[in-house]
Amino acid sequence: MTATDLVRVERLSADYRDGAGWRPVLRDVSLTIRAGEVLGLAGESGSGKSTLAALLLGETMPERRIRAGHVRFGGIDLFAAPRDTVQALRGRRIGFVPQNGGASLTPTMRIGGLLRSLLRHHRPELSSRDVGVRAERVLAEVGIPDPPAALRRFPHQFSGGQQQRIALALALACEPDLLVLDEPTTGQDAVIRQAMLALLRAIRRERHLSILFVTHDLATLAQLCDRAAVMYQGEIVETGPAPDVIERPSHTYTRKLMAALPRMDDAALADRVAAQ
Amino acid sequence: MARRLPRTAWFGAAVVVAYAVLSVAAPWLAPHAPDEVFVGGTFEPPSAEFWLGTDNLGRDVLSRVLYGGRTVLLLAGSASAISVAVGGILGMFLGLRRGVVDQAVMRLLDVAMSVPPIIFALLLIGALGPSAPLIVLVVGLLFVPNVTRVIRAATLSVAGEDFILAARARGESRAAIVLRELLPNVAGALITEVSIRTGFAAIFISGLGFLGFGPPPPAPDWGIMINEGRSTIDASVWPVVAPAVCLALLVMSLNLFTDGVGRAIDRTAR
Numbered sequence: 001m002t003a004t005d006l007v008r009v010e011r012l013s014a015d016y017r018d019g020a021g022w023r024p025v026l027r028d029v030s031l032t033i034r035a036g037e038v039l040g041l042a043g044e045s046g047s048g049k050s051t052l053a054a055l056l057l058g059e060t061m062p063e064r065r066i067r068a069g070h071v072r073f074g075g076i077d078l079f080a081a082p083r084d085t086v087q088a089l090r091g092r093r094i095g096f097v098p099q100n101g102g103a104s105l106t107p108t109m110r111i112g113g114l115l116r117s118l119l120r121h122h123r124p125e126l127s128s129r130d131v132g133v134r135a136e137r138v139l140a141e142v143g144i145p146d147p148p149a150a151l152r153r154f155p156h157q158f159s160g161g162q163q164q165r166i167a168l169a170l171a172l173a174c175e176p177d178l179l180v181l182d183e184p185t186t187g188q189d190a191v192i193r194q195a196m197l198a199l200l201r202a203i204r205r206e207r208h209l210s211i212l213f214v215t216h217d218l219a220t221l222a223q224l225c226d227r228a229a230v231m232y233q234g235e236i237v238e239t240g241p242a243p244d245v246i247e248r249p250s251h252t253y254t255r256k257l258m259a260a261l262p263r264m265d266d267a268a269l270a271d272r273v274a275a276q
Numbered sequence: 277m278a279r280r281l282p283r284t285a286w287f288g289a290a291v292v293v294a295y296a297v298l299s300v301a302a303p304w305l306a307p308h309a310p311d312e313v314f315v316g317g318t319f320e321p322p323s324a325e326f327w328l329g330t331d332n333l334g335r336d337v338l339s340r341v342l343y344g345g346r347t348v349l350l351l352a353g354s355a356s357a358i359s360v361a362v363g364g365i366l367g368m369f370l371g372l373r374r375g376v377v378d379q380a381v382m383r384l385l386d387v388a389m390s391v392p393p394i395i396f397a398l399l400l401i402g403a404l405g406p407s408a409p410l411i412v413l414v415v416g417l418l419f420v421p422n423v424t425r426v427i428r429a430a431t432l433s434v435a436g437e438d439f440i441l442a443a444r445a446r447g448e449s450r451a452a453i454v455l456r457e458l459l460p461n462v463a464g465a466l467i468t469e470v471s472i473r474t475g476f477a478a479i480f481i482s483g484l485g486f487l488g489f490g491p492p493p494p495a496p497d498w499g500i501m502i503n504e505g506r507s508t509i510d511a512s513v514w515p516v517v518a519p520a521v522c523l524a525l526l527v528m529s530l531n532l533f534t535d536g537v538g539r540a541i542d543r544t545a546r
Contacts, residue, residue: 057445090447104442108460117456118446170446 006178006210007033007056012069014051022065025051027234029069033178038204038211040225040242042218042257048234050099053182053214057096058086074177092122095171099183102163105155111139111166112151115173122174134173141206142169143199161192165199172203179203179211185220197223218257222246230254285536291529299345306339310496319512331501331515332508341518343496348523351412351491352477358416359477360470363423368458370424371431372450382428385421393418394483401489408491415480419473430465434458464541468534475530482523498523 009031016025025048033039043049051064055071058078071078073094078086090096098104106114115135119126126134132151139147142165144158155163164184171179181200185193197220204211204224213225221228221242228245230238230253238251249255298305307325313334314320320330328337370378400414434440435458443457484490485499493500498519505515 054445059445087447087449090445092447096442096445098438098442098445100438103438106439106443106457106461109456113456117452118448121446121448121452167442170442 004035005032006035006037006074007031007212008070008072009052009056010070010072012052012055012071013067014055014069015065015067016051017063017065024067025064025234026055029231029234029236031229031236031239033210033212035177035210036208037227038213038225040221040228041212041214041231042216042221042228043231044216044257047231049214049216049231050182052231053096053180053212056178056180056212057090057094059090088122091118091171091176092174093176094178094180095174095176096180097164097167097171097182097184099186101165101167101184102155102158102160104167105163105170107155110152110154114170115139115151118170118173138169138173139166141172141203142166143195144169161188161195164188164196168199168203172207175207177209179209180214181211182214183216184213185215185217193220200224218246230257280540282536282539284532285540288529288532288534288536291525292533295345295526295529296349298342299349302339302342302346306336306342308336308339310340310343311335311494312339319508321512322514328518329512329514331505332511337501337514337518340496340501341498341522344498344501344519345522345526347408347491347495347497348478348481348526351408351415351481352474354412355415355419355477355481356470356473358412359419359423359473360466362417363420364427364466364469366420367424367427367429368431368454368462371428372435372454372458374432378428382425385424389421393480397480397484398487398489401484406484406489406492411481411484411489411491415477415484418480419476423469423473426465426469427462430462431458434461437461464537468538468541471530471534471537475527475534478523478527478530 009029012026012029013024014026015022017023029048029052031039031052041049041052055064055066056073056078058071058073058081066079070080073089076085076089078089105111109117112135115138116128116131119131119134123131135151136147139150144150144162144165150158150166155166158166168184184200185196188196200211200213201224203209211224213221215221218228225242227239228242229236230245230249230251232251232253238245238249238254245254246258249258307327314330314336315334317326317330317334318332320326320334322329326336326338328341331337331340366381370381397414397418401410404410440453440457443453448456481490482497482499482502485497486503487499488503490497490499501519502516505512505519509516
């Protein structure tokens with residue numbers, strides 16, 4: 001594949017501040033995400049994968065600091081570019097679905113309000129009719145039944161799985177080039193997880209966007225990703241085509257991760273969900 | 277949330293609304309002018325003409341209490357509005373800003389809070405002379421540190437929530453996050469503060485009146501009325517009891533309302 005690189009993470013080192021002071025959370029991380037590619041990022045809790053995902057949004061916060069390196073999105077250096085430029089990318093060209101999709105929806109706003117304010121902010125050229133049409137269409141795309149009625153409801157009126165899908169709809173609403181998913185299937189039962197993976201595969205087919213899929217579950221990686229990267233203690237210890245990383249792990253840590261995996265028959269389950 | 281409000285809160289709200297209506301309608305409801313003196317009619321017991329009797333100068337206690345409600349509600353309400361407006365904006369700003377600015381301002385407010393408020397108020401009002409706008413301003417500003425602390429704490433807890441981080445990840449502007457994500461989610465704390473501070477301000481302003489630092493006489497102020505009737509309480513209890521009961525009922529009702537709203541918010545948050 002000769003596709004161009006959409007995201008380039010170059011020798012990125014970052015610290016995180018906790019009660020004890022600054023401690024390194026990313027060490028000399030380099031990574032590329034090509035246009036149209038799904039990259040899986042695996043690793044245990046605390047390995048730095050969520051921090052890396054957040055930094056792809058150019059997000060620096062008081063408790064994080066960049067020690068070295070760059071993150072370039074479509075050629076724009078996210079840490080050097082003006083604030084407005086980076087802010088305009090977020091939500092518009094980079095969609096982010098946080099780990100707890102339900103908690104990421106403002107509880108005091110209706111789904112319609114959330115979607116419409118997002119679309120109006122990033123796509124001011126759209127007429128209010130178009131905004132409404134797009135809001136309904138993206139809800140339908142993520143499988144929310146009866147979108148016109150859903151737009152009038154508040155987040156707490158949906159189930160956990162539906163809230164996650166609505167968070168995905170918000171990330172997709174402005175037709176981003178990159179979708180960052182931070183553990184979108186964590187804490188869900190196997191049926192909902194398979195349905196979510198099926199949805200992501202469909203979205204990928206339809207939209208040809210790039211996806212960074214962060215997970216600690218190597219089994220889901222195999223079902224969705226072209227390439228996989230494994231993180232351990234803030235470093236990327238292994239990258240390669242997803243089947244290779246999972247079938248023939250070269251690093252000791254990846255082998256341990258694979259060995260620790262409970263062998264559930266996810267493939268059979270996927271077939272059942274697909275049959276429904 | 278309104279449906280989950282306990283009955284005591286509705287009672288509190290009803291009393292406060294009744295006070296507001298009676299105060300606004302005082303000119304039509306009061307049987308006499310508040311400063312009308314009935315010569316030879318001092319310390320009259322309650323009668324058909326003077327429902328709550330008359331005071332040491334022969335003025336109708338009921339009329340004075342009704343007009344006094346206007347003074348206390350207007351002054352306490354305005355002071356509370358000032359404190360919540362200033363403290364609310366400052367608290368939200370600090371809660372979102374965090375860092376050195378936040379710490380510096382909070383320590384300054386700690387110092388301000390260590391000065392007993394009544395001393396501070398007496399100093400300022402004593403120096404500049406009692407006038408209604410000055411009382412409102414001083415009392416309002418005195419409560420700013422407390423309001424700032426509460427709203428800052430509420431902001432801090434909301435600012436760490438996933439939906440604020442998600443709004444930032446969607447590229448929303450800071451103003452939009454404050455108005456759409458933050459404000460509705462600290463509104464409960466703001467409502468609670470308005471009602472708490474109004475109650476505190478009512479007591480505080482009446483206290484100032486009692487000490488002779490209230491609105492200048494012959495303004496019908498409950499604190500002044502209690503002070504005037506105090507020395508002649510053996511002649512008639514009504515000039516003291518009427519404003520005292522009114523003040524106590526007002527503050528109690530405000531507290532019941534505040535408490536109910538607070539509990540309803542807690543339950544909604546579960």
